[in-house]
Amino acid sequence: MPGQSTPIAFTVGARRVFCVNRELEPVVFSLEEALAGSLPTLPPLAREIDGMRVLSAPLAMASAIRTRFPNHIAGAQEEFRRHYIAMDGSFEDYLAQFSGKTRSTLRRKAKKFASADGGTLDVRAYRSRAEVAQFLDLAQPLSQRTYQARLLDAGLPDSEEARAAMLADAAAGNMRCFVLFLAGEPVAYLALPVRGDTLVYAHLGYDPAHASLSPGTVLQMEALRLLFAEDRFRYFDFTEGEGTHKALFGTHSIACCSFLLLRKTFANRILLGARNAFDAGVAQVKAMTRNGGSLASARKLLRS
Known part of the structure; x- marks a missing residue:
């Protein structure tokens, strides 16, 4: 092999x-x-x-x-x-694990972003094969501007093999992708392969020009709200590596x-x-x- x-x-x-x-x-x-x-x-x-x-x-x-x-x-x-999230309760149960100060901060960030875009959050979900193809068309150009791609070589993979693998996962119902828009333009993306009952934190990126609006945090919370509502998943796996983002959103760690x-x-x-x-x-x-x-x-x- x-x-x-x-x-x-x-x-x-x-x-x-x-x-x-x-x-x-x-x-x-x-x-x-x-x-x-x-x-x-x-x-x-x-x-x-x-x-x-x-x-x-x-x-x-x-x-x-x-x-x-x-x-x-x-x-x-x-x-x-x-770090990982045990998704054995509701989204409200998950929020209750944060301190009051943290919940307030997360709500404030979401409200600030929404205010910059006319008062509502424009988050769109992609899961079918056709939808994930659209997601890749939107997220790939954005990925090239992220620090993950520029400094860590960890942007969305852009090879034909990687695209085909993501589309195959989507066709089997094993992809969950999200994009956060601002004034109709994508500013953050999140790609999550599904492995059994686990969502795998594969790719998150955001436009550094809008970092002051915390687009990555806002998208993460809204995506989790939608994912908890599916009532299908057991875990959200933040995979390898430390990070304040992972530590903040995770409920457990090993x-x-x-x-x-x-x-x-x-x-x-x-x-x-x-x-x-x-x-x-x-x-x-x-x-x-x-x-x-x-x-x-x-x-x-x-x-x-």
Whole structure:
């Protein structure tokens, strides 16, 4: 089975400095698998595959997973809280979990956005194959303007294969997409594949020109209101990675990690060693600045 050309990125904060590609087989834990502590089915790796990219594994299982692959080197481990929403109640039940101050802030943001657009929120939902095709036509140009696309290479995928996969999911009833409009123009989008009873937080983006109106937050809340009304889903999975947005909207979390398992070759040893040294240097710079070190000292350390 062919792997995926995967960039092993050297990053400072959200900015990618450079990357090295490897052919890796993704091993992705669904939220249900992570909560149950069960390992996904692992296909045998073809000879030309450099290894695996393990995504969103329960932190408690990381050691056991590495032990199962003694001929691989583990590295580039990232640890995070995997936030999710348990959708076993109503939207009103969900809102009740926020503090009064947070509920007030969310209402104020929605009212502010609506006031900028004549007094109502224009949020449109897309789920059929034809509707999701329309969603992609609206959201793709917007995605190119988002910081997710410009800085993180994480905008909406624009390949024919990715489009076909989303349309196939939509035809099977397994896509939920939303767009928030302002004066008739799209300013934020949200794309959610459906996996079983779980909504997967795949792509959220908004026009930075309207950041002061909090379009991402406004769209997230309105989409959740519509999704709770379907009374179909068990979880809303915010997937891997930390973030204030995920922490705010999530009701629960589980300690997870993502890491690489590369074949034990000289080149892979050098690559993972360089990545680990780079991450350690970035962490040292961050610690220095937090502890009162000057910006000039931080720059000097980065140059050394």
